[in-house]
Amino acid sequence: MTDPTLTAGAVERHLRARRDTGRGLLMPYVTAGITPGWTDYLRAFAAAGADAIEVGLPFSDPTLDGVTIQQASETALARGASTRRILADLSGMPDLGVPLVVSTYYNLVLHDGPETFCAALRRAGVGGLIVPDLPVHEADELTDVAAATGIELVLLASPATPQPRLAEISCRSRGFVYAVSLMGTTGERTALAASAAELTERIRRVTDRPVLLGFGISTPDQAREARRHADGVVVGAAVMRRVLDGAGPDDLRAFLATLRQALDQECDQPR
C-alpha cells in the first residue's frame, strides 16, 4: 500500500498533520449568508482554534437537518443567500490558515452541473465538499470531477451502514470520513449517542483516514467523550442555535474555545 499522505489532498494532509500531533480536531459549521457579515464567524472560528470550517450552502429543502439548521437555512435564503453570492464572499477573504469544507444538498450541485460547481468552489478557495444526500453508490458522477478539480469529496458513514459498505465509503472518501453519530437528523442532543463509539471503531478497522464525529455534539463534555473514539468533532446546530439567538462572532469564539479546551484536555489523558 502506498503512503496515503502522498496521494491525500490538502484538507486531508492538514487534518492528518494536526491529528498526528495528538490534537483533537474541531470543525465548526456555519450556515453561509445567515447575517450580512457572516464571514466574520469564519474568522472567529479560526481564532478559536478550529482545524477546518464547514460552510453550509443553504437549500430550500434540507431533508437531513433538524429544526435549528432548517431555520438557519430559511433565514439565510430569505436574506437572499445563493451559491454565487456566498462563493463571492469567500473569494474576498484572506486565507484563514484552515481548510474550508462546503456542505450542501445535491440539487445545488446538479443545478450548475458538477464540473461548474466544483470549479467555482475551487476558485473561492474551498478545499472539501460534503453532500449528505449523495450516498457512495450515486457518487460516481461527482467523485472524478471533484478529484480533477482538487475538491476533496467527503463521504458520510452511518450506524446503519453494513461493514463492507463502510469499507467502500472509507476508501472512497477524501479529506476525512464523516461519521454520523446517530440515527437521526442534525440537532443538539443531551448526550453523545451510544452508536457513536461503535461506528467509529468499525471505521477505524478499515481506514487510517481522520474520522470526525458529527450530529448532536453540542457541549464540551460531549466533545471530550467523542474525542475518546474519533479524531475530532463537527459542531453545527449548537453553533447555529447561538447565531439564531443573536450571538455574534466574539460569543461564538468564546463558545468554541470551551470545546477547544475540552478536546485539548482529553488528548492530555492517556488513551
Place this chain on the structure above:
Amino acid sequence: MREALPWREPVPLDATMGEPRARGRFGEYGGRYAPESLVEACREVDEAFREAWADPGFRGALARLLAVHVGRPTPLTPVHRLSEALGVQLYLKREDLTHTGSHKINNVLGQALLAIRMGRRRLIAETGAGQHGVATATAAALLGLEATVFMGERDIERQALNVFRMRMLGAEVVPVTTGSRTLKDATSEAMRHWVGATGDSHYCIGSVVGPDPYPWMVREFQRIIGDEARGQCAAELRTGVPDYVVACVGGGSNAAGTFAGFADTPARLVGVEAEGGAGAARGRLGVLHGCRSLFLQDDDGQITQAHSIAAGLDYPGVGPEHAHLRDLGRARYVTVTDDEAVGAAVRLARTEGIVPALESAHALAWVIRAAGDGDLPAGSTVLMTLSGRGDKDVSTLKELL
C-alpha cells in the same frame, strides 16, 4: 388461488413500464439519493418487495383485501351526457368508488402487508390532500399497525375532514409548520422522522416518488387501475383500446398505475398537472426526496413552492418514471388552471351526478378543453381515471361557488 388473481404477467421493460434498469433508473431519472442512514432501510424495502411480488401468497393476500375490503374491481363508467356534449366517448375508471374514496388505498394495502412481512409495527406517511393519510390510517387500523401521518399546516386547514377521519381511525397526525406547509414539507418531515425510526417503522410513501424502490413499487401497487381498465376497455369498447388515456399528475401515482396498463398499446397517454405544480411540464433536472427527476426550481437551484387548489397536486416535482416517459415522448404532460378544474368538477356533478376530487377534476378539465379546441379529435375514445371523490373538497368549493 392463483388463477383467480386479477394480475397479468409483468411486461418487459422499455417504454412499456416494466422493471427499472439497474440502480432504480428510468432513463437518467430515479436512483437512491438517500442519506446514508436510510440507504440500508431502502435496500431492505427493495429486497422485501422483490420477494413479495414474486410470491403468489403475498399477491393472493393483497388481492383478497382489495376485493373484500376495498371493493375492487372498480367500475368503468361511460358518461353519456357529457360525452355527447363534448363529442367524444368518455369512460371513467372509478377509483373514487374504492373504500376511503381514492386510489391511494391500492398502494397502502400493498405496503402495509409488506411492512408486516418485514416485521415493522408502524407506518409513517406524508399526505397532501389527506387521501393517502386516510388510506394509511385505514390500513393500519385494519391490520393492527400504528400510523403516524405528517401533514402541512396549510393542508390541515383546507382538508379538515380528512384530518378528522385519520384521527378517528386512530392515526397520529403531526402538523408540519416549515416552508410552504404543504406536501413538499410534509414529505421532508416524514423522511427526517424515518431516519430515526427505521428499526420499527416502514415509510409508506404515497406516490411514485422517493428513493428506489419506491417509484417502481408504488407504480406496481397502482397498476391494478390500468390492468383492470385494460380488460374493461377490451370488453366495452369497439376498438378494444381507447385512443387516449388521461390521468391527473401530482407525484403521479394514479397516472403511473393507469398508464402501466396501456403503455404497450397504441393509446396516447396524457398526464394533467396543475398550472402551479407542473413538474413534468416545466421542471428542471434535480434531486429531491431521494430521487433524480424534474422539479420546479428558481435560478439559484432552490426548489420553488407549488400552488394548486388541489392539495394533492401541490408538489413541485414529478415521479422519475413520468420524467422518463416525457423524454421518450411516450406520454404527454399538460396543465390546467384552478378555475378550469373547478369548472370541470361542477360540470361532472351536474351532468353525471359525480362529485370528483379537485385533483381528478384536473384530468377532466383537460378533456373538456381538448375536446373543445380539437386537440382531442371528435369521436375519440377517452379513458380517464377519476382518482378520488370530492367530499374532502366541499368546504374549498363552498367558498368559491
